[in-house]
Amino acid sequence: MEDNIAQNIYDNPDFFAGYSQLPRQVRGLDGAPEWPAIRAMLPALSGKRVVDLGCGFGWASRWMREQGADSVLGLDVSEKMIQRAKTDTTDPAIEYRIADLDTLDLPPAAFDVAYSALTFHYIHDFARLVRVIHQTLTPGGDFVFTIEHPIFMATSHPDWIVGDDGDKIWPVNGYSVEGERRTDWFAKGVLKHHRTLGTTLNTLIGAGFQIVQVKEFAPTPEQIAENPSLADEMERPMMLLVSAKR
Amino acid sequence: MEDNIAQNIYDNPDFFAGYSQLPRQVRGLDGAPEWPAIRAMLPALSGKRVVDLGCGFGWASRWMREQGADSVLGLDVSEKMIQRAKTDTTDPAIEYRIADLDTLDLPPAAFDVAYSALTFHYIHDFARLVRVIHQTLTPGGDFVFTIEHPIFMATSHPDWIVGDDGDKIWPVNGYSVEGERRTDWFAKGVLKHHRTLGTTLNTLIGAGFQIVQVKEFAPTPEQIAENPSLADEMERPMMLLVSAKR
Numbered sequence: 001m002e003d004n005i006a007q008n009i010y011d012n013p014d015f016f017a018g019y020s021q022l023p024r025q026v027r028g029l030d031g032a033p034e035w036p037a038i039r040a041m042l043p044a045l046s047g048k049r050v051v052d053l054g055c056g057f058g059w060a061s062r063w064m065r066e067q068g069a070d071s072v073l074g075l076d077v078s079e080k081m082i083q084r085a086k087t088d089t090t091d092p093a094i095e096y097r098i099a100d101l102d103t104l105d106l107p108p109a110a111f112d113v114a115y116s117a118l119t120f121h122y123i124h125d126f127a128r129l130v131r132v133i134h135q136t137l138t139p140g141g142d143f144v145f146t147i148e149h150p151i152f153m154a155t156s157h158p159d160w161i162v163g164d165d166g167d168k169i170w171p172v173n174g175y176s177v178e179g180e181r182r183t184d185w186f187a188k189g190v191l192k193h194h195r196t197l198g199t200t201l202n203t204l205i206g207a208g209f210q211i212v213q214v215k216e217f218a219p220t221p222e223q224i225a226e227n228p229s230l231a232d233e234m235e236r237p238m239m240l241l242v243s244a245k246r
Numbered sequence: 247m248e249d250n251i252a253q254n255i256y257d258n259p260d261f262f263a264g265y266s267q268l269p270r271q272v273r274g275l276d277g278a279p280e281w282p283a284i285r286a287m288l289p290a291l292s293g294k295r296v297v298d299l300g301c302g303f304g305w306a307s308r309w310m311r312e313q314g315a316d317s318v319l320g321l322d323v324s325e326k327m328i329q330r331a332k333t334d335t336t337d338p339a340i341e342y343r344i345a346d347l348d349t350l351d352l353p354p355a356a357f358d359v360a361y362s363a364l365t366f367h368y369i370h371d372f373a374r375l376v377r378v379i380h381q382t383l384t385p386g387g388d389f390v391f392t393i394e395h396p397i398f399m400a401t402s403h404p405d406w407i408v409g410d411d412g413d414k415i416w417p418v419n420g421y422s423v424e425g426e427r428r429t430d431w432f433a434k435g436v437l438k439h440h441r442t443l444g445t446t447l448n449t450l451i452g453a454g455f456q457i458v459q460v461k462e463f464a465p466t467p468e469q470i471a472e473n474p475s476l477a478d479e480m481e482r483p484m485m486l487l488v489s490a491k492r
Contacts, residue, residue, distance in 0.1 A: 151397055151418060163403060169417040173481040176464035197443060198460040211457045214444040218422035235419040
């Protein structure tokens, strides 16, 4: 089933129960190994109006207010996530709202920074959303986001293979075939939308953004020393981090 | 062995003999399935001064003159390639010169267009070369190049795997480990330098270029109908095509 709205898997009880136990949901930003790399891509936040697209439990929204953001609007399709986010803050400068990013509208030039973490691979019409984000940013505004890396997402075989020499190998196929991908992750048939890296970047450029930085997340030697299982992340990138400027 | 100059495998007799028989060397640009996609990324060439970095037999250099380029400078590390390129034209506005792109210098603001096809993966110090290209372009000048895609180049197992379901799978590993790759291609131990897609783009941006378009070559349905073996190229991109502006 191909919908023109985002699949809201996050309100599926089994999914929500499993997802809530991820280190990054229990420990927050420090539980996400890519967080230091993202933080280095964010602009100074003091006095900025921020929109957090796919805010989940609101960890980043709260952090951005701590960094001096003037206001943060956190949006998420999941009612459960927004409920939990609301219970975790009393800060009146943070507003949380249920919103489907595939049908979202935002007012023109209303934000200085747009941020999104691991959300856009659920979006059906990425080009539409990028246009909405472009027009809601002020000129010179920053757009920083992470998304599942297309090398990770493309494949119909999303599991490691161990080669004859013991190497861990990530099997890629279907890279240039864009569209739906279904995987089992806390629930059966979680729906994602695969786009090539080229399409993601060209969509930004086509909407008027200038590409500032493109990072394919890899752990540092220190992170691997602390958490040896992260070494696998050197073999293929799981996440793409992009910063762009309006 | 890691050299600070590019390995000149092209003057190896066995390599040269094999390489010269590739369809794209026998038939020229029309033998390269990515050529229509590259052509669509090139600016209008009329009256432009062009540098062709890694010009090989000079197919693209000659084509660019036919499109009205004012002059073309073709550079290649291979003496044999430059000799052959020279015998294939009498056009005084095309100059061919032997040059190692790892030690190349070019005069400031001397060219309107820099072009390079499938050469930069042989370059040790890509950041240096990009700075040389940036300063030799006029402001607003265009830089269009192709390079082996890092998904293709990263792996220590550069051969298809056939999955249980018959799917052709490209095995990726070592993606985030940048540096030397050695493969057997018409000769043993051809030396290439792997960089992530992020590094390639950030190097351009860091030198002052603006990214205009990023294409990961995939054949069109018409190309696959004409040459069914091209269908494999949908599974993983072999080539990265980039256009940027000074």
